[in-house]
Amino acid sequence: MNIESIESIESIESSPTIDRLPEAIAALPSHVRALVDGLFQVVATEGVIDPPTEMNDWLAKTFGSVEATLHQRIIRVMNRWTFESATFNALRSRRPGSGATQGKQADPPELRERIERTQGDDFCQPQTRTPADAFGRVRGERTITASNVAKADGWHGVAIFDQHDPLALDGALMADLLDVVSRWAERVRQQDTEARYLFTLWNCLWRAGASLVHGHAQMTLSHTMAHGRVELWRAAMERYHAATGGDYFADLRAVYTALGLATTAPETVPEDTVFGFASLTPAKEREVTLLAANQPPGNLSVLAAPLWRTLEVAMRDFGVRAFNVAMFGPPYSLPDGAGDPAWEGFPLVARFVDRGAPLAQTADIAALELFGSSVISSDPFEVARAMRQG
Ligand SMILES: [Zn+2]
Numbered sequence: 001m002n003i004e005s006i007e008s009i010e011s012i013e014s015s016p017t018i019d020r021l022p023e024a025i026a027a028l029p030s031h032v033r034a035l036v037d038g039l040f041q042v043v044a045t046e047g048v049i050d051p052p053t054e055m056n057d058w059l060a061k062t063f064g065s066v067e068a069t070l071h072q073r074i075i076r077v078m079n080r081w082t083f084e085s086a087t088f089n090a091l092r093s094r095r096p097g098s099g100a101t102q103g104k105q106a107d108p109p110e111l112r113e114r115i116e117r118t119q120g121d122d123f124c125q126p127q128t129r130t131p132a133d134a135f136g137r138v139r140g141e142r143t144i145t146a147s148n149v150a151k152a153d154g155w156h157g158v159a160i161f162d163q164h165d166p167l168a169l170d171g172a173l174m175a176d177l178l179d180v181v182s183r184w185a186e187r188v189r190q191q192d193t194e195a196r197y198l199f200t201l202w203n204c205l206w207r208a209g210a211s212l213v214h215g216h217a218q219m220t221l222s223h224t225m226a227h228g229r230v231e232l233w234r235a236a237m238e239r240y241h242a243a244t245g246g247d248y249f250a251d252l253r254a255v256y257t258a259l260g261l262a263t264t265a266p267e268t269v270p271e272d273t274v275f276g277f278a279s280l281t282p283a284k285e286r287e288v289t290l291l292a293a294n295q296p297p298g299n300l301s302v303l304a305a306p307l308w309r310t311l312e313v314a315m316r317d318f319g320v321r322a323f324n325v326a327m328f329g330p331p332y333s334l335p336d337g338a339g340d341p342a343w344e345g346f347p348l349v350a351r352f353v354d355r356g357a358p359l360a361q362t363a364d365i366a367a368l369e370l371f372g373s374s375v376i377s378s379d380p381f382e383v384a385r386a387m388r389q390g
Contacts, residue, residue, distance in 0.1 A: 015381065015385065016260060016381050017379055017381055017382075018075055018088045018090070018379045018381055019044075019073045019075055019090065021042055021077070021088075021280075024259055024260075025037075025042060025259070028259070032254065035246075035254055036255050036258075038244060038246075038251070039079065039080060039081065039251060039252065040077055040078065040079055040080065040255075040280060040281075041080055042076070042077050043075070043077075044073060044074070044075055045074050045076065046071055046072065046074070047071075047072040048070065048071055049072075051066070062094060063094050063095075064094065068091065072091055073089075075088040076088075076373070077280045077281055078373075079236070079280075079281045081239060081240050082232050082233060082236045083232075084283070084374075085281055085373040086282055086373055086374040086375075087368075087373050087374070087376065088377075088379070089375075089377065090377055090378075090379060092377040093377030093378065097360070097362050098356075099356040099357045099360030099361075100285070100356055100377055100378075101318055101354055101356055101357060102319050102357065103318060103319045104317065105319055107321065108359060114213070114359075115164075115166070115167075118164070118212075118213040118214070119164050121164070121212060121213065123160045123164070123214035126144050126160045127144075130146035130147075130158070131147045131149060132146065132147055133145065133146075133147040133155075133157060133184075133187070133188075134147075135188070135190070136187075138180050138183045138187060139180075140176040140177070140179055140180040140183075141172070141176050142163075142172065143159050143162065143173070143176050143180045144159075144160055145157050145158065145159050145180060145184050146158045146160055148218060153220040153222050154192075154222070155188050155195050155221040156220050157184050157220075158216050158218050159180050159181055159184070159219065160214065161173060161214070161216055163215055164213070164214050165215065166204050166205060166210070166213055166214065166216075167315070167321060168215065169311060169312075169315075171304070171305065174304045174308040175301060175304040175305075177304075178300040178301045178303060178304045178307075178327075179300075179301055181198075181200050181217070181300055181327075182299070182300050182301065184219060185198050185219070185221050185297075185332070189221070189332060194224075196221070196223070196332040196333075197220075197221065197222040197225065197230070197328075197332075198221050198297060198331075198332070199220045199221075199226075199326065199328045200217060200300070200325075200326065200328070201218050201220075201324070201326050202216075202218070202323075202326070203218075203324055204321070204322060204323050204324070204325075205322040205358045206322070207322035207355045208322040208323055208324050208355040226331065227328070230328045233346075233349070234342065234346055237249065237345060237346060238342070247345065249291055249293065249345065249347055252277075252291075253275050253277075256275075256278075260381065260384060260385075261277050261278045261381065261384045262277050262388065263277055263278055263288050263290075263383070263387035263388060264276040264290070264306055264387075264388075265390075273292055273293075273302055274290050274292045274302060274303060274305075274306045275292075276288055276289065276290045276291070276306055276310065276387065277289055278381070278383040279380060281374070282374055282376055282380070283351070284324075284353040284354065284364060284365065284374060284376070285354040285376060285378045286314065286318060286320070286352075286353065286354040286380075286383045287351060287352065288310045288314075288383065288387065289349065289352075290303055290306050290310070290349065290350040290351075290352075291347040291348070291349055292329075292348040292349075293345075293347045294347075295329065295347065297329050297330050297332045297348075298332070300327060300329075302348065303348060306350075307325070307350050309387070309390055310350075310387060311323070311325075313386055313390055314352070314354060317386045318378075318383075321358040322354075322355040322358040323352060323355055324351075324352070324353050325351065325352050326350070326351050327348070327350045327351075329346065329348035329349060330343040330347075330348075354378070
């Protein structure tokens with residue numbers, strides 16, 4: 001064994017990488033390993049190419065070395081309860097036109113120009129150029145609500161930020177936004193007690209699906225049922241408990257902590273209320289999930305500080321500009337005031353994903369993501385380390 005390979009083994013042990021996930025799991029104490037195996041199916045496989053020598057220069061230039069491409073390790077992970085699945089191969093981030101975020105580089109001038117060019121849009125004057133809800137508007141220090149013109153649900157609001165620049169974000173804005181969203185839901189429920197399922201969504205920039213540049217989030221408050229992917233998580237919690245007797249979200253927390261994938265350090269979260277992790281079955285790049293257990297549905301504010309920390313590190317260390325955030329949790333009480341036992345134990349959740357280079361021409365989601373598995377080029381272990389160092 002030469003010195004180089006000894007060093008690489010040592011660095012694997014101190015800082016695991018996603019392509020060594022099976023080895024990281026095998027090194028866990030047996031009771032934690034059993035939890036991992038009960039929650040996730042993990043498959044490591046190798047892909048081999050046999051390139052003609054004429055391709056060598058291009059392969060070396062594109063992927064760093066020809067050798068790196070000849071034998072590629074692919075890690076596939078599936079959550080056995082939600083059936084969310086991801087395929088990891090770091091090499092894919094280096095392929096032409098991948099549209100991956102580029103780390104700590106300066107923003108392309110065109111991005112700044114395109115944001116500036118849209119100054120003076122409708123959201124710059126929300127009072128006169130956006131409709132109010134039937135009950136009026138909710139005003140915060142930095143955020144004001146409007147009623148969405150083209151609705152995705154009966155109650156569908158917009159929380160418009162005071163600044164046009166969608167990247168002008170800070171912790172105070174985050175706290176204000178989540179307070180305004182909760183107050184908006186309360187106002188809706190004063191008129192309509194059947195509206196119970198709150199879902200908050202935030203699309204930042206075009207590549208993340210934002211049709212307007214101006215910083216804003218949206219919220220729906222639905223009757224009768226949650227959105228399908230939220231129900232998928234609730235059903236997973238229920239089936240896991242029925243089959244194993246375990247607490248699904250507590251066991252997820254134990255597994256992510258043991259693997260070194262926690263993004264929150266207990267000392268940075270007040271009274272350990274919120275637990276974050278870099279997902280092994282991310283919807284797209286660098287997914288960070290935040291869970292706040294035992295919270296009432298309107299207490300979104302508990303997520304504000306850890307969500308801001310997540311965005312701050314993602315923007316600063318990974319160069320993330322286009323991103324999605326969703327927040328959801330247990331439903332508000334029924335009209336007679338009763339809780340819903342089916343949602344007992346379901347936490348408040350925030351999910352964040354990086355959508356890649358904001359001006360990339362190709363979509364980052366295609367047939368495999370829509371109908372198969374998420375294809376991921378970032379490393380959850382790297383995400384978790386950066387978030388913990390914050
Ligand atoms: Zn604007």
